[in-house]
Amino acid sequence: MLEMLGNVIKNTLATPATRRFPAVQREPFPGTRGHIRMDSDCCIFCKRCEIHCPPDAIVVDRQDRTWILDPNRCIVCGKCVEVCPKDCITMFPHHRAVTRVRIREIRGEDDGRGRRLEPMATKEE
Amino acid sequence: MRQRTVIPFGPQHPVFPEPLQLKLHLEEERVIEAIPVLGYVHRGLEKLAEQKDFVQNVFLIERLCGICSFMHALCYCQGIESLIGLQVPDRARFLRTIWAELARLHSHHLWLGLLADALGFESLFMQVFRNREIIMDVIEATTGGRMIFCSCLIGGVRRDIPNDLLKETIARLDQAEKLLDQIAPVILAEYTVKERTANLGIVTKEQARKLGAVGPVARASGIAMDMRTLGYAAYGDLDFAPIVEEAGDCYARIVVRVKEMYQSFDLIKQAAKRMPKGEHALPIKRLLPDGETVVRVEQPRGELMYYIRANGSKKLERVRVRTPTYANIPPLLHMLTGAQLANVAAVAVLSIDPCISCVER
Numbered sequence: 056m057l058e059m060l061g062n063v064i065k066n067t068l069a070t071p072a073t074r075r076f077p078a079v080q081r082e083p084f085p086g087t088r089g090h091i092r093m094d095s096d097c098c099i100f101c102k103r104c105e106i107h108c109p110p111d112a113i114v115v116d117r118q119d120r121t122w123i124l125d126p127n128r129c130i131v132c133g134k135c136v137e138v139c140p141k142d143c144i145t146m147f148p149h150h151r152a153v154t155r156v157r158i159r160e161i162r163g164e165d166d167g168r169g170r171r172l173e174p175m176a177t178k179e180e
Numbered sequence: 181m182r183q184r185t186v187i188p189f190g191p192q193h194p195v196f197p198e199p200l201q202l203k204l205h206l207e208e209e210r211v212i213e214a215i216p217v218l219g220y221v222h223r224g225l226e227k228l229a230e231q232k233d234f235v236q237n238v239f240l241i242e243r244l245c246g247i248c249s250f251m252h253a254l255c256y257c258q259g260i261e262s263l264i265g266l267q268v269p270d271r272a273r274f275l276r277t278i279w280a281e282l283a284r285l286h287s288h289h290l291w292l293g294l295l296a297d298a299l300g301f302e303s304l305f306m307q308v309f310r311n312r313e314i315i316m317d318v319i320e321a322t323t324g325g326r327m328i329f330c331s332c333l334i335g336g337v338r339r340d341i342p343n344d345l346l347k348e349t350i351a352r353l354d355q356a357e358k359l360l361d362q363i364a365p366v367i368l369a370e371y372t373v374k375e376r377t378a379n380l381g382i383v384t385k386e387q388a389r390k391l392g393a394v395g396p397v398a399r400a401s402g403i404a405m406d407m408r409t410l411g412y413a414a415y416g417d418l419d420f421a422p423i424v425e426e427a428g429d430c431y432a433r434i435v436v437r438v439k440e441m442y443q444s445f446d447l448i449k450q451a452a453k454r455m456p457k458g459e460h461a462l463p464i465k466r467l468l469p470d471g472e473t474v475v476r477v478e479q480p481r482g483e484l485m486y487y488i489r490a491n492g493s494k495k496l497e498r499v500r501v502r503t504p505t506y507a508n509i510p511p512l513l514h515m516l517t518g519a520q521l522a523n524v525a526a527v528a529v530l531s532i533d534p535c536i537s538c539v540e541r
């Protein structure tokens with residue numbers, strides 16, 4: 056009986072075990088694989104990420120200087136982050152909403168001496 | 181002659197979210213015969229594994245199953261490592277053990293929660309899932325994913341657990357173990373649970389052997405069969421003994437799994453204590469698998485077997501997966517014969533802890 060009373064008091068005063076969701080968001084842990092982003096500024100279009108990506112989510116085109124990611128195919132395994140020789144793909148811990156939109160990174164032409172003629176662009180298509 | 185009715189159990193069933201269908205032939209309320217219908221979620225992963233190269237396959241194989249993804253990757257990596265003759269560093273062996281036991285813990289928690297829910301024990305379900313959340317957090321903090329660990333690699337593991345994180349992990353697991361101390365007696369000693377599960381779905385030792393039961397189902401029938409005793413990963417260096425119960429009924433299977441949860445906590449602590457220093461992965465540059473091999477590991481549900489045949493190229497010739505639930509379906513059918521319809525879902529089916537996405541690959 057006393058034990059029960061103790062439990063009743065404890066449960067009345069205790070806060071819920073769950074988060075008050077919309078107000079309190081769950082923060083992912085620092086090492087979580089959430090989504091990847093590519094910085095087209097340093098990409099050399101070597102295609103290594105395309106070759107290693109298990110579900111073929113990346114398509115790199117050397118001629119067009121484009122790097123296209125299909126987030127719907129990407130399983131966020133982090134293989135491309137590991138293999139990129141220039142370390143231009145980064146893993147972020149937050150999840151992206153599921154989307155069919157593809158991310159296209161285009162690097163503009165430069166004049167061969169490092170000066171950029173066209174700005175780089177990230178397009179979502 | 182009494183009239184027979186056929187009731188399809190599944191593929192959609194509130195108790196059991198996975199698409200297993202059982203055609204139950206009933207005579208009044210009693211099951212005379214149960215016929216399983218499989219193939220609702222067949223994805224052709226074995227075929228796909230022949231088309232990707234053997235390193236990419238690790239990521240594919242992990243996605244065979246959500247609950248025991250790490251075990252699949254572990255089993256596959258061990259197979260490839262034996263084919264290319266690679267010895268995994270010691271630290272990687274211990275890290276693999278820790279993750280394998282974490283996978284077992286969260287799988288058994290899931291099962292216990294579902295069982296409590298199926299028995300109508302809603303509050304216990306909530307308690308178990310609260311506890312499971314601690315384990316999921318530990319998994320996410322150490323591997324980067326909640327379900328798909330992505331941490332096993334051919335030649336080692338993909339990321340290290342630094343020592344301070346390891347300490348934090350153990351502290352959190354202690355917390356979870358304390359909470360389990362409150363939950364476990366409830367399910368084991370509760371009168372209604374016993375009343376519903378004891379003497380139900382009995383599989384004797386001989387029957388279990390004959391029907392090819394594996395894992396907790398076999399161990400609950402008195403067969404001391406645990407693949408961890410083979411000593412893969414770091415299990416050879418840790419102290420443990422398979423947990424065996426004699427009764428062979430549903431209650432014995434509950435007891436085996438609950439005791440295994442405590443065993444997992446203990447194994448993780450042992451592994452953390454003896455964690456060797458050193459590197460956690462070896463490069464596999466220019467090594468290609470050749471020949472064929474069979475690997476077995478102990479999944480939360482029982483023995484998992486991989487058959488891998490390679491021909492010295494990047495692509496494998498054949499990958500065959502035999503999952504524990506597949507082996508446990510004949511014992512399940514045996515349990516169902518003669519059971520009451522009301523007990524089918526809650527007790528008989530859940531007591532083998534089926535995982536259909538594993539079975540159908």
Ligand code: SF4
Binds near residue numbers: 100115139
């Ligand atoms: S591996 Fe890196 S540098 Fe090479 S194409 Fe991919 S993103 Fe660009």
Ligand code: SF4
Binds near residue numbers: 112113124128135
């Ligand atoms: S994270 Fe994995 S799946 Fe996603 S693009 Fe990179 S390699 Fe491909």
